[in-house]
Amino acid sequence: MVFSLCYRMLGDRHEAEDVSQEVFLRALRSLHQWDCQRPMRPWLLTIAANRCRTALGRSQRRPIAREYLDEAPDPRASDDGAAELRSEIQIALGQLREDYRCVFVLFHEQGMSYEEMSVVTGRPIGTLKTWLHRARAQMLTYLRERGLAPEEPEEAHDCTGV
Amino acid sequence: MTAREFEDRLDECLRSWVQDADSNASFTWPSDVIQAIETAPEPDRQERARQARTLLWLHRQVRQAPLPLPAAGFAQRVAEEFRRTSLEESRQVVPFSAGSSTRTSAKSWRARSVFWVAGSLATAVAVATLLILRPASRQQLLVQAPAPSQVQVAPPQRIVDPIRDAGGAYLALVRQVGDALGGVASVEPSDSDAKLTKGRDRAPRTELAVGPTAPRVGQVITESTGAVLDAGDDLRGAIRPVTDSAIGAFSFLWKEAPTGGKRSI
Numbered sequence: 402m403v404f405s406l407c408y409r410m411l412g413d414r415h416e417a418e419d420v421s422q423e424v425f426l427r428a429l430r431s432l433h434q435w436d437c438q439r440p441m442r443p444w445l446l447t448i449a450a451n452r453c454r455t456a457l458g459r460s461q462r463r464p465i466a467r468e469y470l471d472e473a474p475d476p477r478a479s480d481d482g483a484a485e486l487r488s489e490i491q492i493a494l495g496q497l498r499e500d501y502r503c504v505f506v507l508f509h510e511q512g513m514s515y516e517e518m519s520v521v522t523g524r525p526i527g528t529l530k531t532w533l534h535r536a537r538a539q540m541l542t543y544l545r546e547r548g549l550a551p552e553e554p555e556e557a558h559d560c561t562g563v
Numbered sequence: 564m565t566a567r568e569f570e571d572r573l574d575e576c577l578r579s580w581v582q583d584a585d586s587n588a589s590f591t592w593p594s595d596v597i598q599a600i601e602t603a604p605e606p607d608r609q610e611r612a613r614q615a616r617t618l619l620w621l622h623r624q625v626r627q628a629p630l631p632l633p634a635a636g637f638a639q640r641v642a643e644e645f646r647r648t649s650l651e652e653s654r655q656v657v658p659f660s661a662g663s664s665t666r667t668s669a670k671s672w673r674a675r676s677v678f679w680v681a682g683s684l685a686t687a688v689a690v691a692t693l694l695i696l697r698p699a700s701r702q703q704l705l706v707q708a709p710a711p712s713q714v715q716v717a718p719p720q721r722i723v724d725p726i727r728d729a730g731g732a733y734l735a736l737v738r739q740v741g742d743a744l745g746g747v748a749s750v751e752p753s754d755s756d757a758k759l760t761k762g763r764d765r766a767p768r769t770e771l772a773v774g775p776t777a778p779r780v781g782q783v784i785t786e787s788t789g790a791v792l793d794a795g796d797d798l799r800g801a802i803r804p805v806t807d808s809a810i811g812a813f814s815f816l817w818k819e820a821p822t823g824g825k826r827s828i
Contacts, residue, residue: 510625
């Protein structure tokens with residue numbers, strides 16, 4: 402959960418590992434600040450989002466997918482099409498503004514509600530909705546330009562005839 | 564249902580889908596969404612249908628892209644860091660008996676109050692004195708002051724800055740520690756501490772915070788053996804990893820040299 406957010410935000414596996422480790426250490430150190438009445442997940446992801454922001458500010462660069470540098474290939478990515486899509490999604494995420502990227506990942510990947518995302522990002526829900534809307538539009542534009550997203554997706558069977 | 568409400572509803576449906584089923588499961592928009600599409604006037608109807616399809620497609624693609632996983636040794640590495648941090652923090656904790664915190668707090672507050680009152684009184688007295696003293700009296704005070712030739716000026720005391728003083732010797736010590744560990748990437752001295760980054764190429768990094776306090780060139784005590792070393796000793800034989808892991812954490816305690824003097828390495 403923490404690692405995947407860091408990876409999506411930073412785009413580099415090793416940097417994501419470093420930041421994830423830092424997140425866990427910070428969480429350990431400030432465990433006394435955590436309100437045990439509240440769920441831990443948003444609290445932990447808040448630390449992760451902040452650390453990622455700091456790391457991005459430090460490196461002053463956009464994340465680049467460098468999966469081809471990994472020592473061991475991900476066994477789940479055996480299908481070429483899936484691997485390409487995965488890579489393109491990561492690149493498309495890297496093109497997004499930092500705030501948009503964070504909201505997009507929190508919603509689509511982490512499955513967080515707007516209320517939870519508001520806790521994590523410290524932003525009002527209305528702002529998050531706008532960011533998510535723009536993030537989706539930019540993602541789709543990028544994927545369409547790459548020929549990966551159809552202009553009119555065929556999801557009729559899933560949409561019950563819509 | 565307005566356009567905004569419609570989009571919110573789509574989000575809600577997708578989120579519940581994420582929580583209820585995996586990304587490969589089929590998905591059916593609920594009846595209220597279908598109704599909102601079908602009852603919309605013609606340009607909106609097409610637009611809403613397209614929006615629902617596109618959103619579902621994008622969401623499915625993102626969900627189907629496998630989540631990245633950390634490297635195999637990541638959990639162990641975090642566990643080691645946890646252990647090291649806990650160890651360091653446990654050293655800094657000053658134990659006290661139950662109930663003493665309240666007393667300490669009250670005592671501290673009382674001390675602060677007394678200090679504040681005393682400070683205020685002293686300031687008031689000083690201001691009053693300045694106002695009451697006439698110019699003549701001030702003149703007299705100036706006359707009574709000793710002549711400059713009589714004033715003995717103490718030789719300027721050298722302010723000792725442990726890191727700056729130790730200078731190259733300290734960094735050399737750090738580097739020596741690094742050499743003993745193998746593969747030093749960088750040595751980053753700062754005002755308060757120095758970090759030593761260990762790592763081979765893309766191997767996980769282990770940062771050694773060399774002392775929370777400003778270290779002096781002096782003695783190094785290895786935690787595992789308890790051996791006391793003098794500066795200048797070869798550290799390679801004395802430093803032992805706390806754990807057997809190759810990337811395990813190393814802890815050092817720095818202590819000032821008993822003589823307080825500088826010693827070269």
